[in-house]
Structures are given as C-alpha cells and as structure tokens.
Amino acid sequence: MNNDKDILEDNFNDSFEDIERILKPLCEFKASDALKQNVMEKARQEIHPSRIVRMWPWLVAACVIGFLIMFLKPPKNAIKQEPKEEQLVAKAKTTEAVEGKQGDSTPEQIDTNIETTIQPHAESISPKHRKTRTTAQRSRPKNLEEAIEEPVQMSEETRMELLMASLNEEMPQMEEINTEEAIRQIRIRGERMISMYEQNDK
Amino acid sequence: MNGRTEQLLMELERIVEERQDWLFRFAYMRIGIREDAEDVVQEVLLSVFRRLHEKSSMDNVEQYLIRAINNACTDYQRRKPLRVVPLEMAANVAIGESDRQIHEEFIRINRLLDSLPLEQSEIVRLKCYDNLTFKQIAKLQDIPEATAKSRYRYAILHIQQQIKKKGSKT
Numbered sequence: 001m002n003n004d005k006d007i008l009e010d011n012f013n014d015s016f017e018d019i020e021r022i023l024k025p026l027c028e029f030k031a032s033d034a035l036k037q038n039v040m041e042k043a044r045q046e047i048h049p050s051r052i053v054r055m056w057p058w059l060v061a062a063c064v065i066g067f068l069i070m071f072l073k074p075p076k077n078a079i080k081q082e083p084k085e086e087q088l089v090a091k092a093k094t095t096e097a098v099e100g101k102q103g104d105s106t107p108e109q110i111d112t113n114i115e116t117t118i119q120p121h122a123e124s125i126s127p128k129h130r131k132t133r134t135t136a137q138r139s140r141p142k143n144l145e146e147a148i149e150e151p152v153q154m155s156e157e158t159r160m161e162l163l164m165a166s167l168n169e170e171m172p173q174m175e176e177i178n179t180e181e182a183i184r185q186i187r188i189r190g191e192r193m194i195s196m197y198e199q200n201d202k
Numbered sequence: 203m204n205g206r207t208e209q210l211l212m213e214l215e216r217i218v219e220e221r222q223d224w225l226f227r228f229a230y231m232r233i234g235i236r237e238d239a240e241d242v243v244q245e246v247l248l249s250v251f252r253r254l255h256e257k258s259s260m261d262n263v264e265q266y267l268i269r270a271i272n273n274a275c276t277d278y279q280r281r282k283p284l285r286v287v288p289l290e291m292a293a294n295v296a297i298g299e300s301d302r303q304i305h306e307e308f309i310r311i312n313r314l315l316d317s318l319p320l321e322q323s324e325i326v327r328l329k330c331y332d333n334l335t336f337k338q339i340a341k342l343q344d345i346p347e348a349t350a351k352s353r354y355r356y357a358i359l360h361i362q363q364q365i366k367k368k369g370s371k372t
Contacts, residue, residue, distance in 0.1 A: 015362055016358055016362070019358050019361050019362055019365070020329075020330055020358070022314070022361075023311065023314065023326060023330035023331065023361075024330055024331065025227065025307060025331055026307060026310075027303045027304060027307050028223075029223055029226055029227035029230060029304055030223055030226070031222045031223055031225075031226035031240060031243065032236075032240060034240075035218075035222060035226070035240050035243060035244060036215075036218050036219070036222060038244055039214070039218055039244055039247045039248060039251075040211070040214070040215060040218070042244075042248055043211060043214055043248065043251045044211065046248070046251070046252070046255075047207055047210075047211075047255070
C-alpha cells in the first residue's frame with residue numbers, strides 16, 4: 001500500500017516536472033538593437049536640460065553684473081585726456097626752463113655765473129686762505145666794478161686754485177656743449193679772471 | 203558632462219545589456235506585439251535611470267525592475283485589452299517573419315494557460331517562464347509565499363488534467 005502511494009507520488013512529481021518543462025520557453029527572445037540605442041539617447045537628452053536649467057541663475061547674475069559694470073564705470077576717453085593734458089603742461093614748463101638756461105648769455109652773465117660757481121668752492125680751498133674767501137663771500141659785490149675796486153688780497157696759489165675749481169665745476173656741463181666752443185669760453189673766462197685779479201693786485 | 207553623469211550612463215548601459223532580453227520576454231508574453239513590448243521595456247529602463255539620477259544609487263535594482271515591468275504590462279492591458287482571436291485564426295495575424303517563432307511561443311503558452319483563472323496563470327508564467335522564485339512572486343503579488351505556492355500547485359494540476367483529457371480524447 002505504501003509502495004503504491006510512493007509510486008503514485010513519484011508519477012505525480014514526474015508529471016509535475018513534465019508540466020513545468022512544457023511551460024518553459026522553447027525559443028530565445030531577443031530585443032532589437034534599436035531598443036538600447038533609443039534608451040541611451042533618451043537618457044542623455046534627459047540629462048542635458050537639467051544642466052541648463054541649473055545654470056540659468058548663474059548666467060542671469062553674470063549678465064546683471066556685466067551691465068552694472070558697463071553703466072557705472074566712467075568712460076575711458078575722459079580718464080585718458082586728463083593725464084595727457086597734465087603731461088603737456090609739465091612738458092611746456094620744462095622746455096621753457098631749459099630754453100631759459102640754454103639761451104645765449106652775455107659776458108657779464110658769464111662772469112656772474114663764474115662768481116656764483118666759484119663761491120661754493122670757497123670751502124674746498126686750503127684753510128690758510130679760507131678767511132680771505134669767506135670775507136669775500138660775505139661782502140658780495142653787485143657788479144664787477146665794485147669787485148675790482150675792493151682790495152682783495154689773494155695770492156697766486158689761491159688764484160690758481162679758484163680757477164681750477166671753477167673749471168672743474170664747469171667741465172661736466174661743458175661736456176654737453178660743443179668742445180670748441182667750450183674751449184673758447186674757458187679761455188675767455190680765464191683771461192678775464194686773470195686780468196681782474198691783476199688789476200686788484202695793482 | 204561630469205563624472206557622476208558618466209557613471210550613471212554607464213550603469214544604465216550595463217542594466218540594459220543584462221536585462222533587456224528578459225524584460226522583453228516578460229512584456230511580449232503578456233502583450234504579444236513586439237513594438238508595444240519594446241516601448242514598455244524602454245519606459246521601464248528610463249524610469250530606472252531617472253531613479254538612479256535622483257537618488258544616485260538604488261538598493262535593489264532587480265526588484266524594482268520586476269515590479270516596474272509587471273505594473274507597466276498591467277497598465278498596458280487595461281488601456282489595450284488583448285484582441286480575442288480564435289486560435290485557428292491566430293496563424294493569420296500579421297507578424298514579421300523574424301517574429302514568427304516568438305509569436306508561436308506566445309500562442310502555445312497562452313493556449314495552455316487559457317483555461318486557468320487570471321491569478322493562477324500569472325503565477326505560472328512568473329515561475330516557469332520568467333524564472334522567479336516563490337518569494338519574489340509573493341512580494342510582487344503582495345500575497346503570502348504559501349498562497350503563491352498553493353496557487354501554483356493548483357494551476358499545474360489543472361494543466362495536467364487538461365493534457366490528460368486531451369490525450370484520452372485522441
């Protein structure tokens with residue numbers, strides 16, 4: 001009895017499995033290639049709009065800032081003109097000063113120039129003669145005639161020292177000038193100074 | 203395109219390659235038309251992608267796919283009920299030559315499950331044709347596992363009797 005029951009159960013199980021085997025797929029189901037392509041394409045399309053949507057606040061902010069900069073910033077022409085005008089005025093002043101200095105000077109002017117250059121060099125002279133120089137500096141004559149009339153006690157050595165000192169000071173300035181003219185002027189100055197001092201000695 | 207987006211697309215591509223045939227078979231055996239079945243599969247895969255994009259990761263993609271395709275097929279059948287064609291006329295239904303084999307398979311299975319109640323036939327399809335476990339079937343149908351097993355057993359017995367009757371008649 002039990003054996004019959006087991007056999008029936010085995011047959012039932014076998015038939016059960018047979019039914020399941022019948023119900024399984026007998027062929028292969030393949031989706032078309034276009035399915036994958038369509039899915040990937042649509043997925044990419046869904047992504048892109050969101051990026052654009054998220055970026056728009058930044059774009060709007062950048063445009064607003066750009067407009068503000070454009071309207072609040074002063075125009076470039078006004079800024080550029082002001083320094084140009086100042087430069088021109090400054091140049092004009094400097095050229096006038098240079099022209100004034102470089103103008104043709106008369107012999108009297110040359111002499112006064114020499115005097116003014118000599119006086120700063122008084123300190124460079126040896127101490128034994130300094131006293132004499134300082135008195136001369138203090139009592140500065142207004143013109144050459146007054147200077148000649150005044151009894152100036154000067155030795156030969158001091159005379160030469162003064163001449164050399166003045167020449168040394170003149171030399172850097174003379175480098176800019178034509179050498180021949182410079183030599184001529186030096187000669188004239190030297191002769192005048194010597195004659196001046198000789199007259200004083202007399 | 204940033205790195206995260208690239209990763210999501212690669213993940214989607216992997217899921218499509220692994221599961222598209224199974225999803226297509228699931229949909230076709232309930233719909234019977236290739237184009238409609240592929241549309242349903244496409245919608246399901248895009249829904250997976252959107253979910254990945256929102257949450258950046260999914261705990262159980264497999265479970266989500268099964269539920270999504272099942273719901274999509276149910277919605278399709280509600281919108282477009284299967285056109286009832288006598289089985290003798292089924293061979294005359296216009297289908298492409300390449301799809302004749304899968305269409306014959308569709309007819310064969312539906313013929314076997316035609317006499318069963320809807321809930322039993324669905325469980326038989328899920329178990330035998332879609333290779334789901336009773337646990338997965340129970341979760342999908344929102345029924346206890348024991349109920350799923352008993353319905354399956356009754357369905358198999360019914361089919362067995364049907365075959366015996368046909369055999370005895372011949």
